[in-house]
Amino acid sequence: DAGVIQSPRHEVTEMGQEVTLRCKPISGHDYLFWYRQTMMRGLELLIYFNNNVPIDDSGMPEDRFSAKMPNASFSTLKIQPSEPRDSAVYFCASSAGQGTTDTQYFGPGTRLTVL
């Protein structure tokens, strides 16, 4: 398996522009997680899905952020409009289950820079 795939790997955009990050989870994994990594807050969970349904979006910072999972093999995280403070590395992860011992497998991340 190729692991979790994310695109793009790097994104530079200007403030106010729409940004879409993409993720393909590991085949057969029912859970998908979106994280954001910043120096100030570390690695924080934004939202997660189970069988394509959003379960907990309490970590989504504000209405400018939205996430979808139209099918089992694809998810998007969209920021509209983007702001400089959204600059961070965004990770997608997937797991086979939601048990306390289920390992989450992380993608390579998308480094977002908003100018």
Add this chain to the structure above:
Amino acid sequence: ILNVEQSPQSLHVQEGDSTNFTCSFPSSNFYALHWYRWETAKSPEALFVMTLNGDEKKKGRISATLNTKEGYSYLYIKGSQPEDSATYLCARIRSNTGKLIFGQGTTLQVKP
């Protein structure tokens, strides 16, 4: 302790040194603790999942122990090598939802 705390924040050691760092977490309502290794420009990789008090896990030169009663876990690296240079993250499971709450990590630099 309300969240996951890791210390030290960074560590520089010489090749061959053994080292250890700490992960502290709330001892109440403990479900599991995960350790991840995160190399620069790569994605975090799972090292260990620990659930039982007194648990000890080992993978090569890296081992970890768990004390759920006092709320801490230690990660040990024996005979550090330059390829061990990475950020080591621990994360506790929040309730039984599978949500991981990460610490800020300990960044290890091993000098040849």
